[in-house]
Amino acid sequence: GASIRIGIAGYGNLGRGVQAAIAKNPDMELVGVFTRRDPATLSLAGGASAFHMDELAKHTDDIDVLILCGGSKTDLPEQGPVLAAKFNTVDSFDTHAKIPEHFAAVDAPATAAGKTALISAGWDPGMFSINRVYGEALVPDGQTYTFWGRGLSQGHSDAIRRVPGVAAGVQYTIPSTEAIAKVRAGERPTLSTREKHVRECFVVLDEGASAETVRESIVTMEHYFDQYDTTVNFIDALTLASEHSSMPHGGFVFRSGNTSDEHAQVIEYSLALGSNPEFTSSVLVAYARAVHKMNKAGQVGAKTVFDVAPGLLSPKSPEQLRAEQL
Numbered sequence: 001g002a003s004i005r006i007g008i009a010g011y012g013n014l015g016r017g018v019q020a021a022i023a024k025n026p027d028m029e030l031v032g033v034f035t036r037r038d039p040a041t042l043s044l045a046g047g048a049s050a051f052h053m054d055e056l057a058k059h060t061d062d063i064d065v066l067i068l069c070g071g072s073k074t075d076l077p078e079q080g081p082v083l084a085a086k087f088n089t090v091d092s093f094d095t096h097a098k099i100p101e102h103f104a105a106v107d108a109p110a111t112a113a114g115k116t117a118l119i120s121a122g123w124d125p126g127m128f129s130i131n132r133v134y135g136e137a138l139v140p141d142g143q144t145y146t147f148w149g150r151g152l153s154q155g156h157s158d159a160i161r162r163v164p165g166v167a168a169g170v171q172y173t174i175p176s177t178e179a180i181a182k183v184r185a186g187e188r189p190t191l192s193t194r195e196k197h198v199r200e201c202f203v204v205l206d207e208g209a210s211a212e213t214v215r216e217s218i219v220t221m222e223h224y225f226d227q228y229d230t231t232v233n234f235i236d237a238l239t240l241a242s243e244h245s246s247m248p249h250g251g252f253v254f255r256s257g258n259t260s261d262e263h264a265q266v267i268e269y270s271l272a273l274g275s276n277p278e279f280t281s282s283v284l285v286a287y288a289r290a291v292h293k294m295n296k297a298g299q300v301g302a303k304t305v306f307d308v309a310p311g312l313l314s315p316k317s318p319e320q321l322r323a324e325q326l
């Protein structure tokens, strides 16, 4: 059939990653990149078109799915509800504690407009969430463990960059190897949030900013840092550029449990990502395909990864999947 026409809203790491992912999916085509900045200032790869975000309304008929690539902290809560009233959308909203609120905020406009709005896709939330649900359902007598890293967390880096006094910065999440070994061995340990990971920040200060004030704002930030041991290192811009510019990530989801008194079962799903944003974007593009199919089938309103059947992610037909993958 005709290819799926994709728009990109916001051109940061995910925006560039979505563009790269579309190039790997022959059933997709990129209509254009939409930005709040002057589109002429974007350096776009591969001859793609750039438009100002204000021009989106003119493209309602030539975009099948709009992939929202803004930040979770302030962009997606604003843009999600507005854009879900005009387009089928996919986003990567990752402020876990606010997902129910975000779901409700996009559900009303999407439902009223007959659009499908898939929120919180990616790897966590996203593929990790699916694996947590599988684990719980398949081994009900058990415990679920999620470990992240070692990796650069975009959500947390985004959050520290918005702290007044911060010029630039990155945040690494580091899992405890002892904790992972216990879980993998089926010990079902009780681990506090603090015992599982530490957070490490590298920050470049604005001129004249107080290091102590910035440190305090970061380590006490609700949802992001307040439940962890966080260290904040102050470095210069050159060091940041030379030592902290790649964005690796990954982690593990475990379900460890018992199906009887005799038998333990351990399920492990792991990701080792060379680039967090490129993988996340690749997931968003697969979910855009599913959203396109779901909207055509009349499944409208807000959705999460739990509402999407796995076969819908594939460009292959149900018949082909049954023959090849079962």
Ligand code: NDP
Pocket (backbone or CB within 6 Å): 009, 010, 011, 012, 013, 014, 015, 034, 035, 036, 037, 053, 069, 070, 071, 072, 073, 075, 092, 093, 094, 095, 120, 121, 122, 123, 124, 125, 126, 154, 155, 158, 276, 277, 280
């Ligand atoms: P970026 O900060 O790179 O981009 C966010 C937005 O900022 C862009 O859409 C863009 O909007 C604007 N922007 C980008 N670069 C510039 C610039 N140089 N100057 C001014 N504005 C700029 O964020 P990411 O793409 O790395 O991540 C987006 C979100 O994805 C994160 O907040 C995180 O929550 C989420 N995420 C989710 C994951 C998951 O597993 N669910 C995993 C990874 C990330 P515009 O073009 O309109 O200016």
